[in-house]
Amino acid sequence: MEVGFLGLGIMGKAMALNLLRHGFKVTVWNRTLSKCDELVEHGASIGETPAAVVKKCKYTIGMLSDPSAALSVVFDKDGLLEQICSGKGYIDMSTVDANTSSKISEAVTKKGGDFLEAPVSGSKKPAEDGQLVILAAGESALYEEVLPAFNVMGKKSFFLGQVGNGAKMKLVVNMIMGSMMNAFSEGLVLADSSGLNQQTLLDVLELGAIANPMFKMKGPAMIQNNYSPAFPLKHQQKDMRLALALGDENGVSMPVAAAANEAFKKARSQGLGDHDFSAVYETGKVPERSV
Ligand SMILES: NC(=O)C1=CN([C@@H]2O[C@H](COP(=O)(O)OP(=O)(O)OC[C@H]3O[C@@H](n4cnc5c(N)ncnc54)[C@H](OP(=O)(O)O)[C@@H]3O)[C@@H](O)[C@H]2O)C=CC1
Numbered sequence: 001m002e003v004g005f006l007g008l009g010i011m012g013k014a015m016a017l018n019l020l021r022h023g024f025k026v027t028v029w030n031r032t033l034s035k036c037d038e039l040v041e042h043g044a045s046i047g048e049t050p051a052a053v054v055k056k057c058k059y060t061i062g063m064l065s066d067p068s069a070a071l072s073v074v075f076d077k078d079g080l081l082e083q084i085c086s087g088k089g090y091i092d093m094s095t096v097d098a099n100t101s102s103k104i105s106e107a108v109t110k111k112g113g114d115f116l117e118a119p120v121s122g123s124k125k126p127a128e129d130g131q132l133v134i135l136a137a138g139e140s141a142l143y144e145e146v147l148p149a150f151n152v153m154g155k156k157s158f159f160l161g162q163v164g165n166g167a168k169m170k171l172v173v174n175m176i177m178g179s180m181m182n183a184f185s186e187g188l189v190l191a192d193s194s195g196l197n198q199q200t201l202l203d204v205l206e207l208g209a210i211a212n213p214m215f216k217m218k219g220p221a222m223i224q225n226n227y228s229p230a231f232p233l234k235h236q237q238k239d240m241r242l243a244l245a246l247g248d249e250n251g252v253s254m255p256v257a258a259a260a261n262e263a264f265k266k267a268r269s270q271g272l273g274d275h276d277f278s279a280v281y282e283t284g285k286v287p288e289r290s291v
């Protein structure tokens, strides 16, 4: 199967490499073209523009940073709309809101193409290991056709019905995750400030009812102030913002998520946007008290 891939950031690079490793023919494009080089070393071809990729491939996957990037590769000059047509499919795996997804879906289907949104749960390591959870929605026939690619990139795929449902599910999941990360960060600060050992807190958490892989994976690095990015904080804040907008649309009160969003905004304003989202921990730290 020949697959196009637009967007070779942390996630896109790992996902495209997985496809190559499993024998897919992959044509890649990235806004910063030099990021294609490593993929070419692993056997990928380069498309000079999103339109050139779609012209060559029956199926094209997008993994872009945010709604504006996701729209740009579709609607801008040399964008995929210039080549999408009957018999071709576009699968947008970026995390965006349902509105953005619907705009893309309408434009693609108007040109005769098929569209699937398929955001993912799971971060850099699961992307490298082909262990993502795929939250697809849109054209069910296209879903069936691209399942071989999903099976390589992920450990489980869900088909959630009409376009928008994948985006919404992803935002709900990340809203919960972002709120949890803030509670976890506050707990680490409180433990430290009240004279407790943070590693002992991690050990206690792991044995109890709120044990979870995120605390286990991020905790040891956080207490070493290591925020090497797997999931950039700026993207987590984008997801909190989009989830809060979804809450607004549905009249859902989300005071915990709103507070978490404020903490992520503060972290961004402190220059932590490109660090891992666990760097929100920095915003809660108590300045050294003078005696
Ligand atoms: N990292 C993670 O753990 C996860 C991320 N996600 C989601 O996946 C998506 C990608 O995340 P991730 O790989 O971490 O992000 P990165 O920031 O590492 O990569 C973003 C990608 O988007 C491209 N891009 C940004 N702006 C534009 C634009 N205006 N036009 C064209 N391309 C653009 C970048 O190109 P360039 O290289 O030129 O900057 C890059 O390829 C996001 O929606 C994120 O929320 C989902 C699950 C997990």
Ligand SMILES: O=CCCC(=O)O
Pocket (backbone or CB within 6 Å): 095, 120, 121, 122, 123, 174, 231
């Ligand atoms: O969108 C990013 C999700 C990160 C994760 O699921 O660990």
